[in-house]
Amino acid sequence: MKLRARKVSAAIATVLTLSLAATACGGSDSGDGGGKITIGIKFDQPGLGLKTQDGKYTGFDVDVATYVAKELGYEAKDIEWKQSISAQRETMLANGDVKLIVATYSITDKRKAKVDFAGPYFIARQDLLVRKDETGITKAEDLNNAKLCSVTGSTSAQNIKEKLAPKANLQPLGGYSECLTGLENKSVDALTTDDSILAGYASQAEHQGKFKLAGLKLSEEKYGIGIKKGDTELKGKINKALEKMKSDGSWDKFVEANFGKSGYKYEPAPAIDAS
Incomplete structure (x- = not known):
């Protein structure tokens, strides 16, 4: 009987230990604070979302995400950053791999059919970096017969090629860094994507003084914070945090810190869409 009692006691102790461990790990991504929260960002966009060589995360999107997380009850140390590749964002949210995505995520009707958005928190415009x-390049039409650098799969470059400068000579490359090298050594004449992304690259120490934004407004891109479809409670909390971020001056501080050195003429903080 004593042996049986000891076995029962041991079993109870094991259950309690597992229960306590689950409690400690639980609450992650609850949206109500406590535990951890996983947020998707870009790892390769200077000024917006960048994982540096020493393992730190910097950029406007990182600052916004950190602010919002704090308003939800999470300190910076509670955030797990996850790389959010553009083509995988909707899947990551649907699968619960991340709680939020703050990654130059333009709000579109097509995307809204799959995920919900809080915000917008920023308005970008398609532009040229020269x-x-x-x-000689002051408008999109000037790219006719010029060499336009595009990242493979770029919709921005296709927008110019198909609508604005059909005679542009597209030079598809693997990444923005390759385009910048080509721009510097004059093998290409311009690079196109969102002006916020271009400003981030132009602000890097190694690029300062070499490039400029053309200042064109070829499209409107409203960046939102992506969340799982149907999570209206979380959307409301994030929108409230974004309103506070604007009113207390944090939005202006984040923009200046990340884009100020590029001379980027950014749009004012946009109105939040509460619908």
Whole structure:
């Protein structure tokens, strides 16, 4: 009987231990604070979402996400950053791999059919990045017969090729860094994508003074915070946090810190869509 009692006691102790461990790990991504929260960002966009060589995360999206997480009850140390590749964002939210995605995530009707968005928290415009001494490219049509650098799969470059400058000579490359190298050595004449992304690259220490934004407004991109479809409670909490971020001056501080050195003429903080 004593042996049986000891076995029962041991079993109870094991259950309690497992229960306590589950409690400690539980609550993750609850949206109500406590535990951990996983947030999707870009790892390769200077000024917006960048994982540095020393393992730190910097950029405007990172600052916004950190602010919102704090308003939800999470400290910076509670955030697990996860790389959010554009083509995988909807799947990551649907599968619960992340709680939020703050990654130059433009709000579109097609995306809203799959996920919900809080915000917008920023408005970007498609633009061109050219060399600092460039004087011949001041509008999209000037790219006709010029060499336009595009990242493979870029919709921005296709927008120019199909609508604005059909004679542009597209030079598809694997990444923005390759386009910047080509722009610097004059093998291409311009790079196009969202002006916020271009400003981030132009602000990097190694690029300062070499490039400039053309200042064109070829499209409107409203960046929102992606969340799982149907989570209206979380959407409301995030929108409230974004309103506070604007009113207390944090939005202006984040924009200046990440884009100020590029001379980027950014849009004012947009109105939050509460619908």
